[in-house]
Amino acid sequence: MLHKADNRPIGVFDSGLGGLTVVAALSRLLPDEDIVYLGDTARVPYGDKSVDSIRSFALQDAEFLFSRGVKMIVVACNTVSSVAMKTLHQNYPDAHILGVLDAGIRAAVRTGLKKITVLGTRATINSDAYRRGIHAVDPSIIVESIACPLLVPMAEEGIVDNELACAVLDIYLKQVKADPPDAVLLGCTHYPLFQKALNRYFENGVRIIDSATACADYVSDFISANALSATPGKGAKNSFFVTDMHSEFSVHAARFLSRPPERVQKIVLTED
Amino acid sequence: MLHKADNRPIGVFDSGLGGLTVVAALSRLLPDEDIVYLGDTARVPYGDKSVDSIRSFALQDAEFLFSRGVKMIVVACNTVSSVAMKTLHQNYPDAHILGVLDAGIRAAVRTGLKKITVLGTRATINSDAYRRGIHAVDPSIIVESIACPLLVPMAEEGIVDNELACAVLDIYLKQVKADPPDAVLLGCTHYPLFQKALNRYFENGVRIIDSATACADYVSDFISANALSATPGKGAKNSFFVTDMHSEFSVHAARFLSRPPERVQKIVLTED
DSSP states (O other): OOOOOOOSOEEEEESSSTTHHHHHHHHHHOTTOOEEEEEOTTTOOOTTSOHHHHHHHHHHHHHHHHHTTOSEEEEOOHHHHHHSHHHHHHHSTTSOEEEHHHHHHHHHHHTOOSEEEEEEOHHHHHHTHHHHHHHHHOTTSEEEEEEOTTHHHHHHHTOSSSHHHHHHHHHHHHHHHHSOOSEEEEOSTTGGGGHHHHHHHTTTOSEEEEHHHHHHHHHHHHHHHTTOOOOTTOOOOOEEEESOOOTTHHHHHHHHHSSOOSSEEEOOOOOO | OOOOOOOSOEEEEESSSTTHHHHHHHHHHOTTOOEEEEEOTTTOOOTTSOHHHHHHHHHHHHHHHHHTTOSEEEEOOHHHHHHSHHHHHHHSTTSOEEEHHHHHHHHHHHTOOSEEEEEEOHHHHHHTHHHHHHHHHOTTSEEEEEEOTTHHHHHHHTOSSSHHHHHHHHHHHHHHHHSOOSEEEEOSTTGGGGHHHHHHHTTTOSEEEEHHHHHHHHHHHHHHHTTOOOOTTSOOOOEEEESOOOTTHHHHHHHHHSSOOSSEEEOOOOOO
């Protein structure tokens, strides 16, 4: 069966710039899909805000992306994915909205591995959403969850692969290393930056599941299954929106995106 | 000369809860002064936002406090003190607005010590405001400035006096310890929580100047000199406003205030 191509962009949002790791993975996997990214950098981080505020911010983020004519929204923010997906689905019952959390859960279960350690921000780990999601599919998987609140500021600072990074990883993971799992699920879009350090820390003995890459796989399968693919070979045109642009924006953005972002605009989000 | 007492409250604002260390110091020193505190917890931290955004946030914060009838405003946020004091004074030319940065500079110079290391957030250190302020009074003082971006998230997490706290301090201060200064100026309202760890780190050989205590001294002198003191012995009634209240708000607030905050209300700030 032949489908008409859908060349509307994919919308991706995150509280800040961490979600650019998802954009980087999407661009690699789906080079013909236009992407509109929104980073709510004026209010980043969401992880230590209240659930009510996070839900309200998420609705504003989604509203902005839909106003840009996106065909679907990828919630590249684990905090929003953990506490606000229901709110988003209730407010946009007919829209395609996928969350990085479901993608991570799917990838973790698909490994077939039986002992998984989830790393995330305090909000994500407190929500227990990864463990609940994994156990909803396979209750026999042993899931351990560890909040690593310092990893986001460290990633933002580029402290990801030096003596200090290793000292902090060791504080959070000492117990885990003593009795290692089969896989570590990176339940935060900032954490792929620690992949190298984690592989070294676990002496390559543990599978690292990166939720950003998992998210791109999930989106790719979803657009194929729902006839949402763009015209093959057309190439992609991306745009980036942020609610604040600090002096080191370009350096930080390039760190997560693995290239400088194009067409960056600052916008103001407001409550309805 | 006898002055009429001025029982209007003192307004204090910060990007988040760190400024509560200033409120704690003010309450100890000025037990009869009512305080209205505003923490912009929906947008915390300010330190990695753009200068334009910080100025806009600061004006919204000040507007809210003046709407509560305060007799003066204490800017308990080093980031705002470093980049937005001029904006505030221009917008409120007749108001009394004091910043924690000027207080810290005054305290540092008054020690008479000649070699001072300033610790602060990246935004504060990049602004070079402490060094410029100290040198405006005494250019012979040797000032070294060190950005310690991980200390704020660590203080928020209560990681202030353990193995990890010491490891992080050592990364930032190793060079300083090798050739120690006479004094370390804590140029961030979160940093008083590291006082114990710092004293141990420097084996009590370095004077620690706490900008929160310095700020309370500064305000105390200012209200005496300007006949703004409240009725002696009347006692104080404080109120606390925040723009977001997360689940661990009370725990975090008590950590900075050294007691649970009274009369806490959540408000919404908007651009004019």
